[in-house]
Amino acid sequence: MNDFPLPVRAERSNPLARVFDELIDFCRARSMFMLHYCTGCGAIELPPAMTSRFDMERLGIQPMVTPRQADILLITGYVSIKTLKRVILTYEQMGSPKYVIGICSCTVNGGMYWQSYATAKKLNEYLPVDVYIAGCMPRPEAVIEGLRKLMGEIKAGRANSWERYFREYDRYLAAQQNLFGPNWQTPTDIIGEARDYQLYGPGTEGRHTELLQQHQVPLQPLRMTLHSDVEKSS
């Protein structure tokens, strides 16, 4: 899977800059806004993890409601092909650094839906997953343990697999096109973003992004119509 190893972040020589980097990594680890995309049964273990018994807010983890505000995309349960489209749309709208956590066995390998024709088996093929929490379903302790592991990785500056999505976009797009057909297109311009934020890698563009660019329809702003206009046209 790892054809293109991620560039390791060089420690800056200026000691003040290093302290600054460490402070930012610390704050990123201690403040995680979570968007839970509850697709399956694993969602039932999240309320206890958030409420008085286990209280995730102690660790600075709090739920958010839109992808723009969130840092973590928590996918709890099986992803059907239809769901996966929404998950990818949601993921692409989040601001980096962003992390994906797959909860339950279904996100690891399809779980009990292994034989289903409509379920995407390995989430990691379509999105860079940071932490898997296996179990059917994992207990709130396990969920918090997984989040703590992610916290440790972020604090150490190692949780940068989100860069993979930009640097190896072609590979992820290949898997997506394989599943959704060659006409698959999302509103977010990943290649443009990768260029803009210096995240362009050798695997960003390739055979599959060429296919995307052949049929890609540029996004148009939605036409605003009043109710009376609709009636007239119909």
Place this chain on the structure above:
Amino acid sequence: MSTTHLLIELVLMPLVAFVVGLAMLLMLRKIGARLQRRVGPPLLQPLFDVIKLYSKRTQVSHGLLHEAGIVVAVGAYVAIETLVPVPGMNGIAEKGGLILLSYLMMVPSLGLALGVGQCANPNGSIGLSRAMTAMLAYDIPFMLVVFGVAWQFQTTNLVELVAVQQAGGIATWGIVENPLLAIAGLFGLQAMLGKQPFEIYVAPAEIATGPMVEMGGKFLGGLFVMQSFQFYTAGVLYTTMFLGGGENWFTFLIKIFVVVAIPLSVAFMFPRYRTEDMVRLVWKWPVILALLGLVVAVQ
């Protein structure tokens, strides 16, 4: 007062407001946690949140107005902070007064409207129209309360307002002299802070935080800063009008934290009203109370 002194005050007042406001954000989350029998976030959590939001690598902007709107919203609050007197620092409060403040208090919402308008997210637009409706609702009791206080003390100057109340002791505090206005003010405060039951424009479960729906990274960070200013301003303004301002920072901080704690505690016990219910409620009870208070003040 020398120019240097004034400049130092103008820088220091928003800074103090920001720090105290962050503590109020923490208080909001701690109160919520305690009422739900949780431990709640650690001490520096609001600071972590703001630093993290500003340090996001990719910042999704929808255009110039999106960025300018946040600047207007935060900038208006920075201007407001220099116009409210705090112990030891008056800034330019002498030149301002209640009337100017009540105008300036609307600017952040308008700035937010500017920014959200460019995001073109339907949830944002719905949230915005609700926010403007809410403003229309609470501004009427708010203006009545401001008018009543100005009449009661025969001044719109905040520095004089504090001086009069401090000279006469507790007996001349606005809350003792005119409790009806104080209650109406507290009611208005609940709506002004946009807390439950008047949380119509945030409504996370319904319209995905309304105006904030497209705000991520530094934009959300700016809104966090704005909210901390908002809590602080509301507390200071209420304390200045009804609780005799602050003789020193110790009593002042106690007063403003108690004032802000009341709406925040009430918030966690209520669900949300619908927009029309909120307007009906806010135009009825606080307005009646404020009008009665006005009668008391005029007599």
